[in-house]
Amino acid sequence: MDWQNMLFQNLSGIVRTIIVGSLAYAALVLFLRISGKRTLAKLNAFDLVVTVALGSTLSAIILQKNIALAEGVTALALLILLQFAVTFLSVRSVRFAEAIRSEPSLLVLDGELCKRAMQRERITKGELDSAIRAAGGEDVGEVRSLILESDGTLSVIFK
Numbered sequence: 084m085d086w087q088n089m090l091f092q093n094l095s096g097i098v099r100t101i102i103v104g105s106l107a108y109a110a111l112v113l114f115l116r117i118s119g120k121r122t123l124a125k126l127n128a129f130d131l132v133v134t135v136a137l138g139s140t141l142s143a144i145i146l147q148k149n150i151a152l153a154e155g156v157t158a159l160a161l162l163i164l165l166q167f168a169v170t171f172l173s174v175r176s177v178r179f180a181e182a183i184r185s186e187p188s189l190l191v192l193d194g195e196l197c198k199r200a201m202q203r204e205r206i207t208k209g210e211l212d213s214a215i216r217a218a219g220g221e222d223v224g225e226v227r228s229l230i231l232e233s234d235g236t237l238s239v240i241f242k
Contacts, residue, residue, distance in 0.1 A: 103152050133166045136162055189229075190204070194226055210237070226240070
C-alpha cells in the first residue's frame with residue numbers, strides 16, 4: 084500500500100480543491116439567495132432530499148477532478164431550478180402538492196396510542212416517550228395529540 088499517496092498526492096490537487104471549492108460554494112450561496120428561503124426549508128421529505136442532493140453535488144464538484152466547475156455549477160443550478168418549479172407548482176395545484184408532500188400522521192390522541200399509525204410510520208413507543216420528554220412532559224397520558232409532521236419531526240400538544 085502506498086501510504087505517501089494516500090496522505091498527499093500533489094500540490095495541484097490541493098490548489099484545485101481550494102479554487103473550485105470556493106467558486107462552487109460561492110455559486111451555491113448565490114443560487115440559494117436568488118431562489119429564496121423555501122429552497123432549503125425542509126418542510127417535507129422532498130425538501131430534505133433536495134438539500135442532501137445539493138450537499139452531495141457540492142462535495143462531488145470539490146473532490147472529483149473529472150467534474151469541471153461549469154458542469155458542477157450547472158448541476159447545482161438545475162437542482163435549485165427543479166426545486167423552485169416543484170414548490171411553484173405545489174402552491175398552485177392541490178393535486179400536485181398532494182403527490183409530492185406526505186401528510187402529517189396522528190400518533191397519539193387524548194393519551195391513547197394510535198397503534199396502526201405507529202406501525203405504518205414505523206415509530207416505537209420509546210420514540211414517542213422521548214419526544215414527550217423533550218417537549219417537557221413525562222407520560223403519554225398528558226398528551227392531547229402527538230403528530231409526526233411531514234418533515235419527520237414529532238409535535239406534542241399537551242392536554
